[in-house]
Amino acid sequence: MSSTLRTILSSALALLIGALLSGPAFAQATGARGEYFTYRFVPGDILLTLSQRFTQNEENWKTIRKINGIADQYKIPVGFELKIPFSLIDEVPASATISHLRGKAFLNGSPITQTGGQVTEGAVITTDTNSNVTLTLPDDSKVLVPPNSSVTAKRLQRFSGTGYIDAIFTIDRGEVQSHVNPDGGGVGRFEIRTPVSVTGVRGTILRAGTRQGQGDYSTIIKGQADFSQADGVILTRLASNQGVITDGAGQHSGTRALLPPPVLHPMGGQSHNRELRFDPVPGAVAYELVLAEDSEGYDVLWSQRITGTTATLPAVRNGTVYVLVRSLDQQMLAGAQAVLTIEQTMNTINDRQGSPIGVGNGSYLLQSAF
Structure with missing residues (x-):
């Protein structure tokens, strides 16, 4: 094989690998940290195109560079975790579908009588004894509201440039189970909040809930999550098969193996x-x-x-x-x-x-x- 042909084949292979790595199945959206969306650099990324993709304004690359302390935009290493303020990201309203129903449950105080209904931002889902509701988000994430629970879809938006989901669910009573980003396409933000804590998911199977007068709990079956106080201060990071419990004031005694x-x-x-x-x-x-x-x-x-x-x-x-x-x-x-x-x-x-x-x-x- 000639050196010229080897060079052509090597270049074609590099381009193919780069295309695969940058495609939807290998998306590098890694979730959120506080008020920042995080994205991990892959080969071929530049700030200008990322700014256009996520904020719908390529000129925002200058602000993003400053926030991340980037001196040379052409020397950003692969794997660098870029922070983009959610305030810059262009979003549109999203909705979740009621994909499963069992027993007596309510949406905004009205009985849920069948599956297929839409849940939008601000909606409250309440379940009775021996009842449960499953929501399916546009990225196929699942949210289960089990018996004796009340959950509010505090935020339910979608990145207009990519389709990533920006979702925040608050637990008023009971618990929530979720499987976030099951297809591995990346997540914009997915948080479960209680009165004293925030669990920020980064591609995770999660269960979180409240215990009246006894604090909260979060468990991670697969993936990882940041467990924070309500004010955003990170208390600990949870990995697969770990859990944490807080008291009524939001204090915890460390992670524990499940x-x-x-x-x-x-x-x-x-x-x-x-x-x-x-x-x-x-x-x-x-x-x-x-x-x-x-x-x-x-x-x-x-x-x-x-x-x-x-x-x-x-x-x-x-x-x-x-x-x-x-x-x-x-x-x-x-x-x-x-x-x-x-x-x-x-x-x-x-x-x-x-x-x-x-x-x-x-x-x-x-x-x-x-």
Whole structure:
């Protein structure tokens, strides 16, 4: 092979790698730190084009350079984390879709009767006992509002130049579970706030909540997050399988490792077999059981906490059901989940067309259930 041909092939390969690295699947948006959006430099980036992409004004590159203390814009190393003020970023309103509903829940005080509705900035989602609501954001992030919770979509915007999401949810009561940026395309900002803390997500599976008069908690199953006081002062950084608890004043005693999931025993393929057994986990004081339509546990059909290692599962739907089990430590923090797939059959009462008769919010009229 001639040296000229090798040079051409090497150049083409470099261009291909650069295009792949700068494409959506390898986007380098890394979330937010306080009032700044953060972006990690990849090959081919220059301030002028980044300014146009994120602020819709290429002239803002001068302000961005000054904020970041950049002396030479042509010598910014790959991997450098650039800060861009959210005040400069051009955003447009976004909305989340109610993708799953179970039980009695409310949107801005009105009953939610079906999926598909839109949740916009400022909306309040409230769940009753044995009810839950799942929201899907435009970037496919999932937000689960479990039973006995009240959550406000304080901010719900989208970067007009890239489609990154700028979302802030405040927990007034209860908790929130979320899977942020599941496709790895990057996140503009995703924060969970309580009266005394802020958890800033950077590509994460997160659970956060409040305990009346006893402070807050946040747990990270996958990824990382900054855990801060309400005034923005970072208290600690959470990595995968770590959690933190605060007191009523927002003080914490450090991060703690979350318990591993239990080992589940096979249940077999028979739809009538509902006996779940699993091995005990050292340090666990209880276990959280979830039956869901999806393997990640966001479309919840039933949930319960138990202290033993056996349970009789209810029949919740016809077809595939995912069984998820999480270990709870002495502070009742849940770790990662073990997942088991089973098949179930329900004796529904059908209409003349053979379709199950619904009784509202995902439930059906039954003759009997196994």
